[in-house]
Amino acid sequence: MTASRAKKRSGFSAWIGEESTAGYVFSLPFIIGFLMFMAIPMVLSLYYSFCKYDIQTPPTFIGLQNYIKIFTSDKVFTKALRVTCYYALIGTPLKVIFALMVALILNHESRAVGLYRAVYYLPSIIGGSVAVAILWRRLFESNGTINAIFSNVFPSLSGYNWFSEGPAIWVLIILTVWQFGSSMLIFLSALKQIPRELYEASWVDGANGFQQFANVTIPMLTPTIFFNLVQQTINSFLAFTQCKLITNGQPRNSTLFYTVYQYNKAFPAQGKSQMGYASALAWIMLVIVSVVTMLLFKSRSKWVFDA
Amino acid sequence: MKKLLALVIALVVVLSLSVLPAMADGLNVGTYDPASAGEYEMGFGWWGNQVRDEVTKAAADFFTENYPNIKFNLNSQVWNNYWSLMSTYAANNDLPDIMQQDYAFIEQWAQAGDLLDLTPYIESGALDLSKVPQNIIDTGKVGEGIYAVCAGVNAPALLYNKTLTDELGIEVPKNITWDQFAEISRKVFAEKGVGAVYGEGNSENQPTYYARGLGYTAFWGDEGINASVEQMTGYYQRIMDAVAEGWMFDTDKMAGVNLTDLAQSPLVYGTTNDVRTWAAFAFSNQIAAFQTAANADGIELGITNWASDDPVASNYMKPSQFFSITTDTKNPDLAVAFLNYLINDVQANTILRAERGVPANGDVAAAIADEVTKVDATYGLVVDYLAFVAENSSPIFPPLPAYSGQVNADVIQRLTEEAHLLNPTVTAEECAKDLIESTAEIASEY
Numbered sequence: 001m002t003a004s005r006a007k008k009r010s011g012f013s014a015w016i017g018e019e020s021t022a023g024y025v026f027s028l029p030f031i032i033g034f035l036m037f038m039a040i041p042m043v044l045s046l047y048y049s050f051c052k053y054d055i056q057t058p059p060t061f062i063g064l065q066n067y068i069k070i071f072t073s074d075k076v077f078t079k080a081l082r083v084t085c086y087y088a089l090i091g092t093p094l095k096v097i098f099a100l101m102v103a104l105i106l107n108h109e110s111r112a113v114g115l116y117r118a119v120y121y122l123p124s125i126i127g128g129s130v131a132v133a134i135l136w137r138r139l140f141e142s143n144g145t146i147n148a149i150f151s152n153v154f155p156s157l158s159g160y161n162w163f164s165e166g167p168a169i170w171v172l173i174i175l176t177v178w179q180f181g182s183s184m185l186i187f188l189s190a191l192k193q194i195p196r197e198l199y200e201a202s203w204v205d206g207a208n209g210f211q212q213f214a215n216v217t218i219p220m221l222t223p224t225i226f227f228n229l230v231q232q233t234i235n236s237f238l239a240f241t242q243c244k245l246i247t248n249g250q251p252r253n254s255t256l257f258y259t260v261y262q263y264n265k266a267f268p269a270q271g272k273s274q275m276g277y278a279s280a281l282a283w284i285m286l287v288i289v290s291v292v293t294m295l296l297f298k299s300r301s302k303w304v305f306d307a
Numbered sequence: 308m309k310k311l312l313a314l315v316i317a318l319v320v321v322l323s324l325s326v327l328p329a330m331a332d333g334l335n336v337g338t339y340d341p342a343s344a345g346e347y348e349m350g351f352g353w354w355g356n357q358v359r360d361e362v363t364k365a366a367a368d369f370f371t372e373n374y375p376n377i378k379f380n381l382n383s384q385v386w387n388n389y390w391s392l393m394s395t396y397a398a399n400n401d402l403p404d405i406m407q408q409d410y411a412f413i414e415q416w417a418q419a420g421d422l423l424d425l426t427p428y429i430e431s432g433a434l435d436l437s438k439v440p441q442n443i444i445d446t447g448k449v450g451e452g453i454y455a456v457c458a459g460v461n462a463p464a465l466l467y468n469k470t471l472t473d474e475l476g477i478e479v480p481k482n483i484t485w486d487q488f489a490e491i492s493r494k495v496f497a498e499k500g501v502g503a504v505y506g507e508g509n510s511e512n513q514p515t516y517y518a519r520g521l522g523y524t525a526f527w528g529d530e531g532i533n534a535s536v537e538q539m540t541g542y543y544q545r546i547m548d549a550v551a552e553g554w555m556f557d558t559d560k561m562a563g564v565n566l567t568d569l570a571q572s573p574l575v576y577g578t579t580n581d582v583r584t585w586a587a588f589a590f591s592n593q594i595a596a597f598q599t600a601a602n603a604d605g606i607e608l609g610i611t612n613w614a615s616d617d618p619v620a621s622n623y624m625k626p627s628q629f630f631s632i633t634t635d636t637k638n639p640d641l642a643v644a645f646l647n648y649l650i651n652d653v654q655a656n657t658i659l660r661a662e663r664g665v666p667a668n669g670d671v672a673a674a675i676a677d678e679v680t681k682v683d684a685t686y687g688l689v690v691d692y693l694a695f696v697a698e699n700s701s702p703i704f705p706p707l708p709a710y711s712g713q714v715n716a717d718v719i720q721r722l723t724e725e726a727h728l729l730n731p732t733v734t735a736e737e738c739a740k741d742l743i744e745s746t747a748e749i750a751s752e753y
Contacts, residue, residue: 055398056419076717142563143578159581164559251562252724264716267391269509271712272415 049280054272066280077281079253080261081288083169087257088236088292091173096228099180100221103187117188124181132175133245140171163247165254172242172255183228190224191217219305226304230296237289258285334373334654337433337647339640341374347638349645350403352382352396353628354389356569356596359662366658370648377641387567390712397421402633404642408455410446410626411511411707417449418709423632424452428643435651438668446626446703455629456650459592459664461689462612462624462696463516466574466597467586469609471499479611482699488614489549492585496554500580504556504573505546506588506613507566508723509715513588514742515704516613517542520621525704527711531747539739546726547735556584558727569593574608575600588613591692592627592664594685608685610692612699622700624693627664661686665693710746710753718745 015021049066051059070077106116126132139145140162151158162171198216207215240259243249249256249264262285266278353363360383367379382403384392390412396402402421416422425447428434436444436456447455465483472479475498477491492503506513515526518534526533549555556564556573564582565571574587575597589597591610598608615621630649632642648655653674656666660679666672679686722738725731733741 055394056421142582159579161559161563163563165562168562247562250724251558252721252728267395268712268716269387269391270715272709273391273394 045279045282048276049283051276053274053276053279055275056272059276062276066277067284069277070280070284076253076256076261080249080256080258083254083256084237084258087169087173087176087239088233091176092229092232092236094173095177095180095232096183096225098177099183099228100187100225102180103184103191104217106184107188107191117185121181121185124179124183130241130245133242136171136175136242137246163251165251168247168251168255172239172246175242175246176236176239183232186224186228187221190221194220222304223306226296226300230293233292233296234289237285237292334370334648335435335652336644337435337651338431339433339644341370341377341641341644344374344376344638344641346376346378347641348378348380349405349642350380350382351405351645352384352389352393352403353407354384354386355407356385356593358596358599359383362659362662366649366655369655369658370645377645385567396635397633400635402635404633404636404638405646406631406633407458408629408631410629410703411711413447413455413629413631414449414706415709416631417452417454421633421635422454423634423636423639423642424454425456425632425643426451426453428639429453433640433643434647438651438670440667440669443626443667447629449706455631456646457626457667458630458649459627459661459666460624460693461590461592461627461664462622462693462700463512464589464591464594464692465586465611465613466589466594467609467611468501468574468601469607470605471495471501471585472609475499479609481611481695482618483611483614484618485545485614485616488586489552489554492549492554493552495585496552499585501583501585502554502556502560502573502581503549503584503586504561504564504566504588505549508561508727509720511707511711511715511719513613514539514542514719516615516621519623519701519704520615520617522620524702527704527708529708529750531750532743534743536736536739536743539742540736543722543726543735543738546723547731550727550729550731556727557729558724559729561724561727569596570600572597572600575604575606590625590627590664591689591696592662594689595660595662595683598683598685610688612696619699620701622696623703624696624700625703626667661689665690708750710750713749713753714746717749718742 048059050061050063052062052065053059102120106113106120123132141147142159142161146162147158147160150160160167162168194217198220199212202212202216238259239257240263243255243257243260244263247255249260258281262278262281265274265281267273351363351367353359355363363383364381367381371377371379380403382392389407393402393406397416397419408416408422413422425434429436434456439457443457443460444453446457447453465479465488467479469479472491472495475495477494479491480487495501496503511526518526518532518538521534521538523533532539546555550557560582564573564577566573570576572587573582573584577583587597594608594610601608612618612622630646632639632646636642649659650666651668651671653671656668656671657675657678660683661672661675662683666675676686676690719742722742725733726735726738
């Protein structure tokens with residue numbers, strides 16, 4: 001009605017009345033945000049990745065030199081990449097398995113379940129925050145809470161240095177596993193959608209609880225597992241705060257996340273910025289994440305059961 | 308909230324002022340009258356610590372009290388974050404009006420065109436440096452211009468747990484040598500299990516101090532490090548020996564403590580002896596903040612020089628930091644007036660209580676001595692120490708070349724961690740060779 005009436009007017013008021021205009025106006029905030037914070041910076045960073053650029057003076061084009069240096073002589077790059085892959089490939093499955101376990105436990109009708117769900121979801125809201133990172137550092141300090149608890153059970157472990165080379169990366173992995181909440185919620189809703197009759201039918205056929213879990217629950221959950229895996233893997237590759245605040249890559253870069261290395265190149269504590277080099281690092285990471293995601297999607301047909 | 312804040316501010320100011328002699332007439336701001344500037348928000352950035360943050364805020368508030376039209380936008384960071392943040396501001400031409408600067412970096416910043424040449428203001432008398440010794444003024448010189456004014460004088464200082472050494476009957480000597488330092492460290496470690504850390508891992512300070520002991524006033528050259536592989540081998544060997552003996556923190560142990568935040572330094576923080584150190588390689592002006600943190604454990608700190616085989620050749624007096632006016636300021640005259648206040652005003656410096664080092668203005672340093680000693684018992688120690696260093700030191704090195712920051716981050720940090728390994732995979736000679744070669748490479752590419 002309104003549209004047809006508007007059409008009879010002319011000029012600006014006609015144009016403003018059109019539905020397509022309203023559509024553009026409403027999507028404008030997103031379009032502006034996307035252009036300003038995604039599209040333009042991405043194009044710029046692609047250009048900078050072929051430049052020597054220190055932010056303060058205009059970039060100078062140097063071709064592939066950044067990339068050549070990264071792949072041929074940058075040992076920290078290799079190390080950071082290895083650390084990040086280790087973190088993503090160990091942390092993510094652990095996190096998804098943990099989320100599934102908690103979801104199974106909470107998938108019961110009981111009065112307190114709502115409370116538990118909220119409580120277990122909390123870490124994933126606050127887990128990436130600065131405050132939790134600092135808290136985490138304190139927890140694992142040589143005289144922190146974790147050691148205080150452990151030394152009661154294993155006195156020989158008192159004063160154990162969690163931040164030494166080796167265990168330090170596990171401090172970060174444990175933190176990411178602890179943030180299982182969002183995956184858990186997705187599992188919970190998926191569990192609710194598994195048709196009851198599948199369980200009833202298998203029960204009639206004589207399946208026990210474990211067989212039901214292995215042959216009904218898991219296959220029905222595979223699309224959800226797949227989704228969680230993809231999402232969490234990407235998140236792990238892009239993790240930043242935890243490393244920056246808890247270990248800052250120490251000791252000997254054994255906990256240096258790729259994103260933190262990139263940040264240190266772009267915004268070094270001393271010396272001038274190597275923004276071009278950091279941009280090249282960023283684009284390499286984009287390719288790596290895309291390849292990993294593609295591999296995951298390729299593997300989909302092998303193990304994901306689509307009903 | 309605002310009321311509470313105002314109350315706290317008022318309290319701080321009152322507390323600081325209660326120790327003042329009778330209010331002098333107006334503030335020492337030079338020839339420009341800040342009251343004529345209209346409403347203005349002045350940006351002021353520094354790196355520092357809790358004590359510095361409090362006193363600087365109080366000094367700015369006191370200025371506002373006298374000139375209500377001037378408000379401040381204060382920006383305080385820890386050292387490591389400060390420079391990356393300021394670089395970002397510089398890229399946006401959005402630097403604070405006044406920024407704290409470091410001797411090592413003024414040349415780079417002045418050459419990048421971010422700092423204002425103060426020469427015309429000094430000549431016109433708007434910035435009064437008549438009471439600052441010429442050699443101190445010259446430390447702010449880059450080329451023909453003066454781009455920075457010394458905020459205070461300090462010297463490298465080994466701050467140590469005097470309560471602990473007294474308890475063990477150890478006397479920490481003046482002009483301490485490395486062998487004496489190692490001997491004390493061994494004894495402290497054997498009896499108390501308290502170790503030592505050889506300065507921050509990502510800093511040129513320790514290698515420079517070491518090389519000065521060998522006679523290199525200028526450790527850094529245009530094309531790399533002046534010292535030879537054989538000489539720097541000694542530096543890394545000394546670390547490896549100390550780690551092997553157990554009293555120096557190894558790489559893993561250093562990762563377990565916080566060496567960047569002064570309040571969490573193992574000298575003053577940590578509940579068990581194995582994460583504590585008996586000494587910290589710091590600077591003389593930092594003793595106030597260290598002592599504040601140490602009070603929680605009832606520790607009294609002592610002060611001596613950084614250990615070196617030749618302390619007189621190694622040690623130096625240094626402008627602890629500078630104040631610079633940036634080219635992004637919208638009212639240079641006002642910024643100069645405020646700078647004048649920070650340098651020459653007795654009340655301002657009483658509030659600032661020499662936390663940035665002993666004031667470069669000799670008259671001010673003398674005028675505040677009694678009052679500052681009342682609020683900061685360490686001030687006397689610092690003045691005595693600096694008087695001693697003045698007689699037992701060599702001229703400071705020239706400002707660092709621009710590439711040195713990247714060497715710190717990419718090379719020195721890495722080699723420090725390698726050399727501190729409990730089971731090192733490289734020899735001291737390889738470390739020294741790596742240091743010299745990697746530095747030359749960075750210098751050539753920079």
